[in-house]
Structures are given as structure tokens and as C-alpha cells.
Amino acid sequence: MKRDILDRLQKARAEKRPTALVTDLTDGRQFLQVENSGSGELKLTPAQQAAVAEALAADRSGPLPEAPDLFVHVYNPPLRLLVVGAVHISQALVPMAQIAGYEVVVVDPRKAWANEERFPSVRLVDDWPDEAMRALAPDQRSAVVVLTHDPKLDDPALDIALNSSAFYVGALGSRKTHAKRLERLREAGLGDDALARIHAPIGLAIGAKSPSEVAISIMAEITQVLHRVPPLVRQPQPEAAQ
């Protein structure tokens, strides 16, 4: 790898621009694609450049299907997790998501909850959730979880998340709470397709009780959805069976 390529790759990654490095495995020559423009010692045909763009969009590294000697290494910006609610569960969820490679933002206008003492190493946004979420603009590499248990904070955030291309939207609350939430959001004009995207009750059914266990179940569900693994059939909860 030429130093010039390495430096440009690192710069593009630091600027969070979708980047792909193409290597000819027969001789090591390389081509760097940063967003829509590319250059390098290695020359690509327009068809190969299109295939590289496809690999970037699919976030999949590997050999080009039509030219297996060309290896595409995709460097997409990090996945993001937008957490609405600086609650106890969030204190466990934030470091877990960071360890899993997510860039995390916590949104909560309540200073008593969202402060550096409770959240020492994450970006805190103290705007009202609708304003904050509009600015954060969830995209297809974003997951959104709403955890405040307070409709006046949760609902506006959900409204924006469900109108975005976020790959995961989850909301804390029991089935009963969620049924009421669906009613409110339907009245606010959200359609059934949008509402069906909400993962609620949030998290995989692993019997989570403590805030950190709930955080594990949320992180597990986000991972499952990210990798498009079909969800396990949910077993009836013991409480519901009684």
C-alpha cells in the first residue's frame, strides 16, 4: 500500500465519507474511491467502478463478482445509535454500543438525566427530541431507540425516526403501553406500514430484568436486524401465560 493511498484513505475515513479501497490481488496495485470519485495506480473500467459503488451501498467487502482478482474493501462511516432518553438503561447501552463500534448520541432535554456525570464519554444533545432528531437525520446506517417512557418525548422522536431510513427503530414499554402509543401515533397521521417498523416491546426476549440486561437484549436485537437474521419465534412470556 502506497503511503499516499493510506493517507488519503485515513483522511476520508476521518471525514466520515463512504470510501472503498480496491486492490489488484495479483500485483498489489490499488484504486481509492471516495464517494463518487476515484483514482490510483490501478485503473478500473466504468463497469468495475459501478460494481465498487454497489459494494459501498451494500456495505459489503469482497472480490468483485466479474473480476475476482480485484478485492474491494469498504470503509463506510460508523454505524450510529441515537438514544432518546438519558435513562438508567441508556447508561448501560451507551458503552455496549460503543464497544460494538457504534457512534452513539444521547438525546434528552432534561438536564437532571442528561449530564456528563451520568454519561461521561458520549455526545449529549439537550434539544427537544423532534428538533434533535431532525438535525441528527437518521439514515440507513442508524438505529434509533426511544427509552424515556414519556410520550411527549418519545412520540416526536418516533415520528421522525419512522419517516427516516433508519435500519432499526425500537421503543421501550410493555405491550399495553405500546398499544396506546400506536393509537396516539396513528391519530398523529402515521400509517400502518410505518408503525409496523417499531420494535416493541424493545429487545430480544431473553428474560432481561436489570437495566444492563435490557441493554443487552436491545443490542442483540439491533445486531439481528442489522444482519437481517429472521427473528426467533417469540415464546409467550411467563407473566402472560398466567
Added chain:
Amino acid sequence: MAEGRLAKATPTAGQAEDLLAEAARWRDEGHKVALATVVQTWGSSPRPVGSQLIVDDRLRLQGSVSGGCIEGAVVHEAQAIMAGAPPKLLEFGVSDEQAWDVGLACGGTVKVFVEGVE
């Protein structure tokens, strides 16, 4: 948008581990550096495509391309490349004689590209 301070980056075990930055640092210190990248896998393999290992001329290692079963062979090739050999594509698998030697216990096949960092 009002927001709190951006605290220092939290080191992560996932994608955020920046081996390329480390490779650049080692080069800047004047060391020869080789970079190994998993470019293809078949069957079960412990590390996905894109996983990387860096090694320098003092045999400092960072990252991984397997669960530890092929790292020795990869480092061996990396030493040749740091000594001036061209980049090389290595293949490890159960049908491969070398794999018996180095023991790819998971039973998969993996291709690893090793190159120098100039």
C-alpha cells in the same frame, strides 16, 4: 444544535479499532510494516472479510486474520515482504497441505492478502 462536549473517543473492539492509523505510526517511527487482510472466506472462518493484522520489523502485532491458527504463517510471509518480496495472496483451508501444518481448526477456507506499507 446545542450539545455537550465531545468526550475523548472510546476505544472499541469492533470496526473502530484503527489498525491503519497504527501502521502509519509505525512507519513514521521508521519501521518496516506489512498489512494482512482477509479477502475471502468459505465455510466457517473466525474472522470476516476485511479483518486485518499489521506486523512490523520488530514483530509487533496488532489485529487478527483468524482465531490465531494462521497468524504464524501470515507473519512468516510478512517478514519476506518487509524484506522486499512482492505482495502475496495466501490461501488456507482444510484441503491445503499448509493448513494441516498450521491447523485451521474451524474447517473453513480463507484467503489473506499480505502487502507492505510503503
